[in-house]
Amino acid sequence: MNLTTKQKQYLKGLAHSLKPVVLLGANGLTEGVLAEIDNALAYHELIKVKVAAEDRELKHAIVDAITRETQSEKVQVIGHVLVLYRQSEEKKIALPKAK
Structure with a gap:
């Protein structure tokens, strides 16, 4: 799934108030x-x-x-914080329609 610019902007707005749920430490990506x-x-x-x-x-x-490994979409990277999106079966987030 490729996100349009409009969809990425929408997701950036939703992600603004989120805190990181996963922190990569000294062991790196395991x-x-x-x-x-x-x-x-x-x-x-x-x-x-x-x-x-x-x-x-x-x-x-x-x-x-x-x-690549999680089959997710990179929405944004700011500094050391990565925002990821992957649509689930329930489709909890309603994205704007792609043209």
């Missing part, structure tokens, strides 16, 4: 962290993940790995 992100996406659809990587290239690699 299977346990991926499972936790997957569970959070299944429950919430829209989550924030804090990626504590100092190196910009490493941070981009981690973000790409997370989106």
Whole structure:
């Protein structure tokens, strides 16, 4: 699922008040962290993940790995905080229609 610009703007507005639900620590991206992100996406659809990587290239690699492994969409990255969206079966968030 590719999000349109309008849909991303809508999700950014919804994510503004959210706190990160998953924090990547010193161990980096592990299977346990991926499972936790997957569970959070299944429950919430829209989550924030804090990626504590100092190196910009490493941070981009981690973000790409997370989106690929969880089959989610990257909505936004600000600093060390990543906003992810993955539609669940219940479709809790009603996105604006894609044109």
